Amino acid sequence: MFAKTETxxxxxxxxEISTVTQVHELQGLSNKWNNILKSSKSDTIFLTYEWxxxxxxxxxxxxxxYILFASVENEVVGIAPFYIRQEKIITGSxxxxxxxxxxxDAGSEYLDLIIKKGFERSTIQVFFEHIFKNCRDIDLxxxxxxxxxxxxxxxxxxxxxNVDWQVLTESQVCSHVHLPSTWQTYLGSxxxxxxxxxxxxxxxxxSSFEVKFYEADLSNDLEKYLIxxxxxxxxxWVSLGLPGSFHNVNKRNFYRxxxxxxxxxxxxxxxxxxxEGEIKACQFNFLYNNQMLSLQxxxxxxxxxxxxxxxxxxxxxxxxxxxxxxxxxxxxxxxxHKRSWGVVENHTLNLTCYKKTNLKSLAYIIKTxxxxxLKKKLLPKFIYDHMSARKERKQCNRVLRQSExxxxxxxxxxx
Numbered sequence: 001m002f003a004k005t006e007t008x009x010x011x012x013x014x015x016e017i018s019t020v021t022q023v024h025e026l027q028g029l030s031n032k033w034n035n036i037l038k039s040s041k042s043d044t045i046f047l048t049y050e051w052x053x054x055x056x057x058x059x060x061x062x063x064x065x066y067i068l069f070a071s072v073e074n075e076v077v078g079i080a081p082f083y084i085r086q087e088k089i090i091t092g093s094x095x096x097x098x099x100x101x102x103x104x105d106a107g108s109e110y111l112d113l114i115i116k117k118g119f120e121r122s123t124i125q126v127f128f129e130h131i132f133k134n135c136r137d138i139d140l141x142x143x144x145x146x147x148x149x150x151x152x153x154x155x156x157x158x159x160x161x162n163v164d165w166q167v168l169t170e171s172q173v174c175s176h177v178h179l180p181s182t183w184q185t186y187l188g189s190x191x192x193x194x195x196x197x198x199x200x201x202x203x204x205x206x207s208s209f210e211v212k213f214y215e216a217d218l219s220n221d222l223e224k225y226l227i228x229x230x231x232x233x234x235x236x237w238v239s240l241g242l243p244g245s246f247h248n249v250n251k252r253n254f255y256r257x258x259x260x261x262x263x264x265x266x267x268x269x270x271x272x273x274x275x276e277g278e279i280k281a282c283q284f285n286f287l288y289n290n291q292m293l294s295l296q297x298x299x300x301x302x303x304x305x306x307x308x309x310x311x312x313x314x315x316x317x318x319x320x321x322x323x324x325x326x327x328x329x330x331x332x333x334x335x336x337h338k339r340s341w342g343v344v345e346n347h348t349l350n351l352t353c354y355k356k357t358n359l360k361s362l363a364y365i366i367k368t369x370x371x372x373x374l375k376k377k378l379l380p381k382f383i384y385d386h387m388s389a390r391k392e393r394k395q396c397n398r399v400l401r402q403s404e405x406x407x408x409x410x411x412x413x414x415x
Contacts, residue, residue, distance in 0.1 A: 015077070015122060017130045020067040023056055033114075036076050041151050042112040045288040046102055050261040052081055055102045058254040062086075066098065068130060070115075070123045078123035079114040084138070087364060095139035095360040098131065103144045106254055107245075107295060109174060109331045110348065111145040113152050124155045132163070140361045141353040145172070148347040160353045168352040168369065175343035176291075176329040183318045186342075194340050201307045202314055205275075212274040213315045216282075218263045225270050226255055228279045233298030245296065255284075255296075262286070271319075273312040275303070281312040291327040292320050313341070 020026060026049075033049035045051060056065065063085045070078035081101040086094045102108035115123045131138065141160075146153055148171070160167050180186050187195050205211055216225045230246040237244035246252050262268045267288055273281040281299035285292050299309045317328055330338050334345055352369075354361035 014072070015126045016071045017126055018069045018071070019130075019134075020069070021065050023060075023065060026053060026056075026067070032076055033079065036079055036116060037114050039116045040114050041117055042110075042114050042147075043289065044110040044112075045262075045267065045286045045293060046108040046110055047081065047112065047114055050265075051106075051108070051258060052101050054254060054258040054261060055106050055108070056083075057257060058250045059105045060101075066135070067101075068127050070119075070126060072119075077116040077119045078127070080127045081111075081114065084135075087140070089360060089363045089367060093360065093363075095364055096137055097140040097142045097364075098135070098138050099142045100144060103142070105248075105251065107331075109145055109293075110147055111143075112147065112150050113156075115152065120151050121155050124152060124159060128159050139354065139358055140364060141351070143351040143353070145348045146351065148349050153349065153351075156351060160351075164356070165353050166356050168354075168365070170350040170352075172332065172348045172350065173334045174330070174332055174346050174348060175334040175338050176327050176346065177317075177341055177343050179317070179321050179326055179328055181321070183321050186317070186321060189342050190340070198310060198314055202311050205306055205308065205311050209275050210277070212272075213312070214272055214274070215319075216270040216272050218259065218268060218270060222259060222263060223256070225272070225279075225282070226252075226259065228272070229255075229270070229282050229284055229296065229298055231298070232279070232282060232300055233296065236298055236301050239301040259284075271312065271316050273299075273308055273315070275308070281308045283312055283316055285316070287320075287325070290325055291329055292316075292325050293329045293331060295331065317341075 030049040030053075033052075037043050037047055037049075060083060063083050066082045066084050068078075068080040068082070069076055070080075082098050083101050085097050085099055087097050088094055100108075100111040102111060113124065113127070143156065146156075157167055157169075180189070187199070190198070218225060230252055234244040234246055246255075259268050259270075267286050269285040269287050269292070271283045271285070272279050280303050282297065283294060284296040285294050287293075297309065297312075299312070320328065328341075330341075330343060332348075334343065352365065354365065356362075
């Protein structure tokens with residue numbers, strides 16, 4: 001389907017919109033997609049063709065693909081990586097929401113529209129005019145994990161406000177470290193207590209055991225190292241009574257497919273800490289735009305008192321500082337542990353946009369945004385806490401049984 005309009009940034013040029021709704025239509029678009037990403041201000045690993053296409057393969061399920069391409073004189077200048085999801089409100093009632101590809105299950109951060117610099121305003125306008133004209137049954141837009149400094153953010157808010165749609169904004173914290181030129185300078189930025197404890201922990205481990213730290217060679221043994229990651233991650237979280245991330249076969253297959261595609265570009269960096277000949281900790285990272293993004297990690301809980309997770313992180317950061325990497329990104333969330341590494345906080349925003357007169361949207365907003373708050377305010381604290389704990393325990397127990405089953409396989413996580 002095509003639509004044309006004149007751009008405001010480049011008068012005299014017309015934008016043409018085309019739509020991709022079938023997975024096979026994405027084949028052969030890798031270079032075109034990634035070239036537009038590089039020319040945008042949204043360039044991140046989580047918007048690459050490889051990440052997006054792998055997410056579609058493993059997580060789209062019964063949801064509908066809805067990707068828009070904006071072109072000027074046969075040159076693609078914008079991509080809107082959307083999908084449409086049926087959201088349950090109450091029994092027998094659903095609404096249609098339009099969302100960013102990758103917004104669930106995979107651990108994506110920094111999602112956005114992909115638009116060539118200088119075309120943001122007109123492309124956003126044409127994208128959403130096209131959607132409002134051709135997808136009249138969309139009840140709600142759920143646009144998550146947008147950097148708070150994205151040039152697209154203001155144009156998105158303005159567009160929805162101009163068409164008299166309500167815009168709810170929620171902020172989430174991410175954290176990263178700006179790396180100095182030397183490891184010693186970085187250590188010097190810590191508090192005296194943290195610096196002494198870290199140096200002492202590393203020294204004791206290295207002097208007490210046969211320890212080997214290395215970047216895994218994924219060209220030949222990708223499956224071997226991924227299974228180590230799955231196993232150590234799950235062992236750690238199951239030991240704490242929590243389900244972990246890799247209990248789900250789709251999540252494991254996503255990592256296999258994604259890492260296989262990225263490995264040829266040397267984006268995946270999987271670091272291992274081997275003690276007495278066995279891998280006891282590993283960290284799955286991306287190196288992209290000279291930034292190290294820490295996506296996932298795991299360590300053997302039997303070695304928790306030796307703080308091997310901290311030892312591995314210290315060795316990784318020392319290595320990448322020596323290689324000239326500029327940023328170590330912890331991605332979503334902030335904690336005292338992350339703060340101890342000298343992080344700087346940055347934020348992403350979730351936009352929920354809906355028509356004020358749409359009753360289904362209002363019901364969904366109340367259910368997802370306000371119902372929990374109302375329960376907490378109206379119910380006695382001991383009842384609310386009991387209900388919350390019971391729900392969490394029920395969910396965790398179900399997933400824990402699945403996790404423990406995979407941990408007992410020989411070899412573990414063989415599927």
